[in-house]
Amino acid sequence: MTIPSTSPAIELPEVIQRSNELLAGHQQTIWRRTDRLFAGLLGFEWIAGIILALWRSPTTWSGPAASVHPHVYSATILGALCIVLPIYMAMTRPGFILTRHLIAVSQMLMSGLLIHLGDGRIEMHFHIFGSLAFLAFYRDWRVLVSASGIVAIDHLVRGMFLPQSVYGAFAASNWRTLEHAGWVVFENLFLVASCVQAVREMRGIADHRALLEHNHRDVGRQVQERTQQLNDAQASLMKAARSAGMAEIATSVLHNVGNVLNSVNVSATIVADRLKNSEISTLAKVSELITQNRGDLANYLTHDERGRLVPDFVTQLAVELESEQKMLIGEVNGLAKGIEHIKQIVAAQQNMAKKVTLRTAVDAAELVESALAMQGAASMSQIEIVRNYDKLPRAMLDEHQVLQILINLISNATQAVRETAPGKRQISLSVCRAVTENQTMLRYQVCDNGMGIAAENIGRIFSHGFTTKENGHGFGLHSAANAACEMGGSLTVKSEGINLGAAFTLEVPITFAEESVSCNR
Amino acid sequence: MLNLTHRKSQVDAGNGIVHIMGKPAFCRIIAIIWFMAIIAGFAIVWKFDVTAGPMPHPSASFPTNAPLAREAGRATLVMMLHPHCPCSRASMTELEKLMGTNPLTVKAHLVFSQQARQPDVSQSELWKRAVQIPHAVAVKDSDGTVSSMFGAHTSGEVFLYDADGIIRFAGGITASRGHEGDSDGRAAIQAVLDDNAPAMMQTPVFGCSLR
Numbered sequence: 001m002t003i004p005s006t007s008p009a010i011e012l013p014e015v016i017q018r019s020n021e022l023l024a025g026h027q028q029t030i031w032r033r034t035d036r037l038f039a040g041l042l043g044f045e046w047i048a049g050i051i052l053a054l055w056r057s058p059t060t061w062s063g064p065a066a067s068v069h070p071h072v073y074s075a076t077i078l079g080a081l082c083i084v085l086p087i088y089m090a091m092t093r094p095g096f097i098l099t100r101h102l103i104a105v106s107q108m109l110m111s112g113l114l115i116h117l118g119d120g121r122i123e124m125h126f127h128i129f130g131s132l133a134f135l136a137f138y139r140d141w142r143v144l145v146s147a148s149g150i151v152a153i154d155h156l157v158r159g160m161f162l163p164q165s166v167y168g169a170f171a172a173s174n175w176r177t178l179e180h181a182g183w184v185v186f187e188n189l190f191l192v193a194s195c196v197q198a199v200r201e202m203r204g205i206a207d208h209r210a211l212l213e214h215n216h217r218d219v220g221r222q223v224q225e226r227t228q229q230l231n232d233a234q235a236s237l238m239k240a241a242r243s244a245g246m247a248e249i250a251t252s253v254l255h256n257v258g259n260v261l262n263s264v265n266v267s268a269t270i271v272a273d274r275l276k277n278s279e280i281s282t283l284a285k286v287s288e289l290i291t292q293n294r295g296d297l298a299n300y301l302t303h304d305e306r307g308r309l310v311p312d313f314v315t316q317l318a319v320e321l322e323s324e325q326k327m328l329i330g331e332v333n334g335l336a337k338g339i340e341h342i343k344q345i346v347a348a349q350q351n352m353a354k355k356v357t358l359r360t361a362v363d364a365a366e367l368v369e370s371a372l373a374m375q376g377a378a379s380m381s382q383i384e385i386v387r388n389y390d391k392l393p394r395a396m397l398d399e400h401q402v403l404q405i406l407i408n409l410i411s412n413a414t415q416a417v418r419e420t421a422p423g424k425r426q427i428s429l430s431v432c433r434a435v436t437e438n439q440t441m442l443r444y445q446v447c448d449n450g451m452g453i454a455a456e457n458i459g460r461i462f463s464h465g466f467t468t469k470e471n472g473h474g475f476g477l478h479s480a481a482n483a484a485c486e487m488g489g490s491l492t493v494k495s496e497g498i499n500l501g502a503a504f505t506l507e508v509p510i511t512f513a514e515e516s517v518s519c520n521r
Numbered sequence: 522m523l524n525l526t527h528r529k530s531q532v533d534a535g536n537g538i539v540h541i542m543g544k545p546a547f548c549r550i551i552a553i554i555w556f557m558a559i560i561a562g563f564a565i566v567w568k569f570d571v572t573a574g575p576m577p578h579p580s581a582s583f584p585t586n587a588p589l590a591r592e593a594g595r596a597t598l599v600m601m602l603h604p605h606c607p608c609s610r611a612s613m614t615e616l617e618k619l620m621g622t623n624p625l626t627v628k629a630h631l632v633f634s635q636q637a638r639q640p641d642v643s644q645s646e647l648w649k650r651a652v653q654i655p656h657a658v659a660v661k662d663s664d665g666t667v668s669s670m671f672g673a674h675t676s677g678e679v680f681l682y683d684a685d686g687i688i689r690f691a692g693g694i695t696a697s698r699g700h701e702g703d704s705d706g707r708a709a710i711q712a713v714l715d716d717n718a719p720a721m722m723q724t725p726v727f728g729c730s731l732r
Contacts, residue, residue, distance in 0.1 A: 057607035057699065061676075061729040064636040069607060070569050071699075078562040085555045089548075098548055109559060116566060119611050120700030162571055162697070 009214055019203070019210035026202050027139070032094035034137045038103045039090035041134070042083040045110045049075040052117045071117055082109045104143045107131045108150040132187055139199055141192040148184050155180055248464075252479045256345045256404050259411050259476075263376035264338035267331045274328055279320045286314060334373055341374065344400040362399045364431045364442055365389040371406035372429070379414050382422045388430035395442055395510040398487055402444075402508060405480040405491065409446040409504045412476065415469065416450025416502065425449070434507065441489065442510045447503040453495035461493055484508065570697040573725030574675030583686035584670040589630045589660065596627040596683050596714060601668050603676035604633050604645035606729035608699035612677035613650055615694040615707050620654050623714045627681075629657035632667050634676075634731045668731050676728035681710050689713045692724030699727065 009015055053075035059066040086106040089099040111127045118124035128151060135143050159177060289310065293300035300307035372385065410427070417425040428447040433440060453461060453468075460466045462481040467474035477491075484491040489508035495501065583591060591597045600616060602609050620629055631651040633642040642648050642661050651659040662668055671680050681690035690713055694706035706724035 056610075059605070060607070061603050061605055061636075063730060063732045064638060066605070070566070071607075074562070074566045078559070078566065081555075081559055081562055085552065093548075098545070098552065102552060105556070109563075112563070113566075116570070116700075119614075120697075120702055122701070158567065162567055 009211055012214065015207075015210045015214050018213060019206045022206035022209055023203055026206065027199075028095045030137075030139055031100055035090040035094040035099050035103065037137070038107065038134070039087045042087055042103070042106055042110065045114065046075075046079045046083050049079045049110070049114055049117055052114070056117065056119065074113065075117055079110070079113055082106050082113060100138050100140065100143050101146045104135050104147040105150050107135065108147045108154075111151075112154060128184075129187055132184070132191060136191040136195055139195045139202070141195040144188050144191055144195070148188055151184055152181065248479075251475050253345060255475045255479060256407070257342050259407050260338050260341050260345070260374055262379070262411075263374045264335055264342070266376035266379070267335040267338065271328055271331045271335070274324060274331075278324060279317055282313075283317055283321070286310060286317070334376075337370065338374060341400070341403065345404060348398075348400050348404070359396045360399050361394040361396055362402075364392050364395055364444075367399065367403055368406055368429050368431060368444065371403055371410050374403075374407050375410055375414060379411075383414060383417055383425045383427055386426060386428040388428065388432075390430075390432040392431065392433055392442075393512050395512055397442065397508055397510050401483050401487055402506070405483055405506055406444060406446070408476045408480045409444075409506070412504075413446050413448035413450065413502075416448045416452075419451050419499075420449060433512070436507075439509050440512065441507040444506040445503060446506075447501065449501040450499075452498050452500040453493065453502050454498055458493065458495060462491065480506075567697075570700070570727070571725075572698070573693070573727055574678070574730060576723065577674065577678050577680070577691045577726065578672040579680050579688050579691045580670075580672065581688055583682045583688075587667060587670050589632075589658075589667070591682070591686065592628050594684050595625075596681060596689075597686070598627050598629040598710070599671060599680045599682075600629065600631050601662075601671065601673035601676060601678045601731060602631055602633050602647055602651075603729045603731055604636070604642040604647055605639070606647075606676035608695075608728045609647060609677045611695045611699050611701045612679075612693065612728065613647055614701050615704065616657075616679075617650075617654055619694070619707060619710055619714075620657055622711070624656055626714050627656070629654065630660055631657055632660045632662045632671075632673075634665060634668060635661055635663045665732060674731055675726040676731055678726045678728070679706065679710070681713055683713065688722075690722055690724075692722075693726035693728070694724070695727055697727055 050072075053069070053071040057069040057071040060069040061067075083106055086099070086102040089096060089102055093099050108128070108131065111131055114127055115121075115124040132144060132147060135147050155177060289306070290297065293304070293307065301310055302308065368387075368389070372380070410429075413427045417427065426449050428445070430443075430445045430447075432443050434443045435441070457466070457468065462477050463474070464478040465474040466478075481491045484506055487508045489506065492505045492507075494503045494505075583597060587599075589597070589599060598616075598619075600612065602612075616629065616631075620627070631647075631654075633645070633648055633651070635642050643659075648659055651657060660667065668674075673680070675693075677693050677695065679690065679692065679694050680688065683689050690706070690709050692706050692709075694704055694710065696702060696704040704724070709722070709724065712718065
C-alpha cells in the first residue's frame with residue numbers, strides 16, 4: 001500500500017533526488033541480499049543434484065559390466081558449470097544487474113538438470129514454478145523475464161530438434177506448447193504484479209522518508225533561527241536590564257550622594273557664614289587703633305578711655321577666635337568626611353558592577369555616629385537622640401554600604417519626626433550582636449516616634465518607586481534593602497500605624513575579632 | 522534490458538577490433554561464453570538421453586517355446602528388464618500406468634535378465650516393484666534365452682501380442698532415456714488395447730544393454 005503524501009514539498013527537486021537515492025539504496029540492499037541467498041541455494045542444488053544422481057542412477061550397465069552413469073557426470077560437471085559464474089558474480093558483484101540475471105538463468109538451468117536427473121518426474125517440474133517465486137524476491141520483474149525466457153528457449157529448441165524429450169511425442173501439437181507456456185505466464189502474471197506493487201510501496205516509503213528528512217532539516221533550521229532570535233532578544237533584554245540597572249545605580253548614586261550633599265551643603269554654608277561674620281574683622285579695628293596710637297602706645301593703653309579697654313578686648317577676642325577656629329575645624333572635618341563618603345558611594349557603585357565587596361574592620365557604634373554626623377546639626381536640632389550601643393569589638397563588614405543604609409534610615413527618621421511636636425521628637429539608635437541559625441549578625445535599629453507607616457503600606461515600603469513623601473522618589477529604602485541583601489543580611493520594618501512611629505532593623509552577617517556581650521532577639 | 526555498461530567500448534574502424542574499456546563488457550563476454558558452454562553440456566546430455574538401443578526384431582507371433590503363459594482372450598505384454606538399469610525405472614512407471622488403466626485386457630510378463638556375478642534379480646528394486654503390479658508376473662531369465670526368443674537387446678523393451686498372439690507393438694514406452702511421461706510407445710500400446718489402429722508399431726528403446 002503506497003503511503004500518500006500530499007505535501008507540496010514532495011515536488012521539490014532535492015526531495016525527489018533524495019527519494020531516488022533512498023529507493024536505489026533500498027533496492028540495492030534487496031538485490032545484494034537476494035544474490036547471496038541464491039548463491040547459497042545454487043550451491044545447495046548442485047550438491048543435491050550430485051546426491052540424486054548417485055542415489056538414483058550411479059551406474060549404467062551393459063550386461064554384467066557396469067560403468068559410471070552419465071548422470072553422475074552431468075550432475076557434477078554440468079551442474080558446476082551452471083552455478084560457477086552466478087555464484088562468483090553474487091560474491092564479487094552483489095547487486096549488479098548482470099548478477100541477478102545470471103542467477104535467474106542459472107536457476108532455470110538447474111531446474112532442467114534436476115528434472116533430467118529425477119527421471120523427468122512431474123514432481124521435479126515443481127522446481128520451475130518454485131524458482132520463479134523465489135526470483136520474485138528481487139522485486140525486479142525483468143529477472144522473471146530472463147528466467148521464463150530460458151524455459152521458453154529450452155522448449156522451443158528441444159521442441160524443434162527433440163520434441164519427444166519435451167512432450168513425449170515426435171510430433172507435438174502447438175497447443176501443447178501453449179499449454180506449457182500458459183502455466184508459466186499464469187504464475188508470472190501474479191509475480192510481476194507483486195514485484196511492481198512492491199517497488200511502488202518502496203517508492204512510497206522513500207518519498208515519505210525523504211519528506212521527513214526534508215521537514216526535519218527545515219524544522220532544524222527553524223529551531224536554529226528561533227534560537228538565534230531568542231538569543232538576540234535575550235541580549236536585548238539583558239542590555240535593557242543592564243541599562244535599567246545602570247539607571248538604578250545612577251539613581252542610587254544620586255540619592256545617596258544627595259543625602260550626603262545635604263550635610264555637606266549645610267557644613268559649607270556654616271563655614272561660609274562663619275568666615276563671613278568672623279571676629280577677625282574686629283581684630284583689624286583693634287590693629288588700626290594700635291597703629292594710630294603707635295607713637296604713644298603705652299600712654300594710650302593706660303590713660304586713654306578707649307585704650308584701656310584694648311587689652312581686655314584682645315584677650316576676649318583671642319578666646320572668640322579660638323572658639324571660632326574649633327567650630328570651623330569641626331565643620332571642615334565634617335565636610336571632608338562627607339566628601340570622602342561621596343567618593344566612597346561612587347566607588348561602591350562602580351565596584352557593584354565588578355561584584356567586589358570591600359570588608360574592613362569597623363567600630364559598629366562609630367558607624368552610627370558617622371551616619372548621624374552626616375545629617376548635619378541643623379536637621380538634628382530639636383530631636384532627642386537616644387543611644388543604646390553594646391560594647392562590641394571591631395567587626396568585618398562593608399563599611400560604606402552599612403553607612404549608606406544608616407544614613408538613609410536616620411534621614412527618614414528625622415523627616416518622620418518633623419510632624420511631631422518640638423520637644424517630643426525622639427530617635428533611638430541601637431547596636432548589638434545577634435546570633436541566628438549559627439551565624440553572627442550585627443543588628444542596627446533606628447526607631448522614631450514620628451508619623452509611622454500605615455498598615456496597608458508596610459508591605460510596599462521597600463518597593464522601588466514607593467514613597468509617602470511629597471518630594472520623594474521611592475528609592476532610598478529600596479536601595480537600602482537591596483544593599484542589605486547583597487551583604488547577606490536583611491532590612492525590616494515595624495510600625496504600629498499612623499503617628500505611632502516606626503522601627504527599622506538592619507542585620508548584616510559579620511565576624512568579630514573578640515567575644516562580646518550579645519543581645520537576645 | 523541488460524544495462525551493464527558505465528563505460529563505452531570503442532571500435533577501431535581500421536581493423537574492426539573492439540577495445541574493451543571496462544569490466545562490465547568483459548563480464549558480458551564471459552557470460553556469453555559461459556552460456557554457450559552450458560548449452561554444449563546440455564546438448565551432450567540430451568544426445569545421450571535420446572540415444573536408443575538397437576531396434577528389436579521380434580517374431581511375428583508369440584514364441585511357442587517361451588516359458589511365459591498367455592491368457593485366452595487377453596493381450597500379452599512382455600517387458601525385458603536389466604535388474605539394475607536406472608533408466609528402466611521410468612519404463613516401469615509407464616507400465617504401471619498402462620496396467621492400471623487396462624487391468625482386464627492385458628497380462629504382463631516382466632522378464633528380468635539375471636546377470637553373472639550379480640545378486641539375484643529378486644533383490645533388485647525393479648523386481649520388487651514388478652511383483653506389486655496387478656496382472657503382472659515377474660520372470661527370471663537366468664541365461665538370456667527368453668530375451669533371445671523375443672529378440673530383445675535393451676532393458677525396457679516391450680513386446681505386445683494381441684489375444685491371438687500376433688505381434689502388435691515392439692519398442693520402448695518412454696520418450697527418452699529414463700524419462701517418465703507421455704510417449705509414442707505408451708500411446709501405441711494403449712491404442713492396440715483400445716482396438717484402435719496404432720500410430721506406429723515400433724519405437725526406440727532407451728535403457729541399458731541386456732547383453
